[in-house]
Amino acid sequence: MPLLMDVLSGRDLSFLKMVAQAWGIELHGDDRVTVLNEVIQGILQHEWRDEVLETLPERARQALQVLAQNGGRLSWAVFTRRFGEVRPFGPGKREKERPDLNPISPAEVLWYRAMIGRAFLHQPGEKEPVEFAYIPDDLLDYLHPLTQPDERPFGRPASPGEVAYLQPVRDDLLDDLCTLLAALRAGLGEEERNRHLMHPSAVSLWQGFLHAAGLLDPQGQPLAEPVRVFLEALRGEALALLVSAWKSSETFNELRLMPGLICEGEWQNDVLRARQKVLERLQSLPAGTWWSLSAFVRAFREEDPDFQRPAGDYDSWFIRRASDGVYLRGISSWDEVDGALLRFILTDILHPLGVVDLARFAPGGEVSAFRLSAWAENLLQGVAPNGLPAEDGKLKVLSSGAVFAGRSLSRAVRYQIARFCEWEEISGNEYRYRITARSLERATAQGLRPRMLIALFRKQVEKSLIPPALVQGLERWESVGTQARLQHATLLRVASPEVLAALKRSRAARFLGEELSPTVVLVRRGAEDKVLEALVELGYFSALADDEQAP
Structure with a gap:
């Protein structure tokens, strides 16, 4: 990072004298080089530094604090959008206007105290340099108190009306992922698959979770061993695995998964940075307190609008509104893109993952409030939370070939059952299947044999409740195949x-x-x-x- 010398070395004598006056530095020299050295030495003296910092206007001090908390640098576009512009003046006009005495913005207050500089600097991971506002390194060393995080909550607590209808976290994401894995493995069509999905509209999102957790290959097919481990894990362990995978995934792109937006082109957004910003703010909120969603989003816009845009770039991302094809560019589209992303992460990502409870003004209305769930602390640390139901249910099988699997059944067992059967409509918390010649032929194509299904029944159904005729039929089918066909003629x-x-x-x-x-x-x-x-x-x-x- 540049030093104070770099900030001032290109300035004319008139500018240096304005800086000296702002700091209360008594000058003895008349030439630019002597004055430059006197100003730098004066600024770095403790007594002068402390006095000037204490007398800074509140907004200028806040601007300095934001820079300090961001490692001493922030893109020039971001900084001036939040804290005002620095007007370009030649020496003559500057002497006449005296912007050091009549600043129009917090940025100008800091500029004429040489507390900030402006330069093109390289950013890690970026090929081209970006223009930054920065605090000189030798001055930043003295600003340690300003680098401490702001302890103020982000937003405000929810009002009673905002929490009229509560939506606590559930763990049914695990059941949908089991269903989706079985459907992918069996090669089912959309209609048959959706019969057993509790959230069919979220399929692309669920597939994103499966990819992030390493359960699918590049072609989107289940990987046998990782899937087995995931489905055999306790429900709490499986949910913790999903949260950890999502937190660290560089391929799970919330912005490109958002419904209603169409992202075009090869531009890239830093998903990890945006995700971490949201989680940091979320974890700073009072535990157990319902928080206003609109106020939380508004606080981001006011205090950290560029949480997903490190260079404050609102023009190079090509994003269209799906409803009418209009491109959403510039800071004026913040609510429809960046604000919408915040809501999406809270309501469509963190809620199904079990991290936040939601609340609404009215049933079926927009989400108005949220809070960290009872599972959140453990899940965000990659630890299985307590209180999730055990998977100790049993199968029910009828002689007609109907099979009933409740949500309390092991997901690993249901995954296997689903691959042997036709899928019928779900009823409450019960998944319904039927064994047919067609489903057995499909299972055989996957390397499954009826004897495996019989063994599964003997483990998961009480022995006295296994229909003998069904077992005989499965054994006969494995020996001679389909013995009767019904056809239209x-x-x-x-x-x-x-x-x-x-x-x-x-x-x-x-x-x-x-x-x-x-x-x-x-x-x-x-x-x-x-x-x-x-x-x-x-x-x-x-x-x-x-x-x-x-x-």
Whole structure:
């Protein structure tokens, strides 16, 4: 970082004298070099430094504190947006206007005391230098008290109306992730998958959690061993694993996962920095206190608007509003992008992860308040919280092939059951499945065998409640496969065997299937019109009969 010498070395004699006057430094020299050295030495003397700091206007002191708490530097665009501009003056106009005595902003107060400088500096991870406002290093050393975090809460407690309807944390994210993993492994379509998802609209978000936790391969398919470990973990351990994976993930991009926004181009946002900023503010709030969501977001806009934009850049990210395609650029779009991101992280990320409880003005209304949940402290430290339900439930199986799995069943068991069965509609806290020939064929394609399902039943269903016929049917299917098929067919009934014989000698013979009797034959699906035409050519008029018409 530059020193005080770097801030002042390019300044003219008039500017240096203004700085000396602001600090109360008595000058003895007349040339610029002598005055420069006297000003630098005077500023770094303890008695002068302390006196000037104590007499700084409140907003100027706040600006200095913000810089100090950010390591002594902040992008020039960010700094001047928050604390005002520094007007460009030539020597003559500056002598006439005297901005040192009549500053228009906190930034100008600090500028004419040489407490801040302006320069292009390299930032870690950035290829191009960025223009920064900075505190000279040798002055920053004396500002240690200003570097201490601000102890004031971020925002305000929620009003009674904001917490009228409470929405405590749940752990049903774990059940949805189990469902999604099974659906991905079985190759199910969206309709069948959504029957068992409690939050079908959040699929892309849930897949993001699975990727962050290392449970999916690059093609989005479940990885067998990590999935097994995750599903066999206690519910609290699994939730803690998800929180830790999300906190450290560089690929889980909340901004690009937000509904209602379309992000275009190759620009990159620092997801870890933004996430950490939110968590730091969240953990500084009073424990157990309901906090106003709107006030929390507003405090970010006022005190840390660039939490996800380290260079204060509001123009190079191409983000469109999905509803009308309008590009959201500039600080004027902060509420629709940055503010919306804060709300999204709290309500759509941290709430399903079990970290924050939510509250609303009215049922189904917008979220108006939040608080750290009883699980939050443990989860944010990667520790399994107490109080999550045990997975000690049992399966229920009927002789018809119906299988019922409650939420209390082990997720690892339900994952296996789901891969063997067709999925029927969920009922309350009970997942419903059915064993069919089609589902067994699909399971076989995944390397699963009916004997595995039988072994699962013997472990997870009370022995006296396992239907013997179902077990026999599964064993028979593994030996000989499907023994009966139900299919839709078109039957052709003719008045006499002679008619059928003539038809079999015609060009329509290739459209005929199995002969069921001398006057009844199957017609291949889709060929009905061809057969009717051939009958007319043979001199027989015919018609299609309704299913209810008896022969």
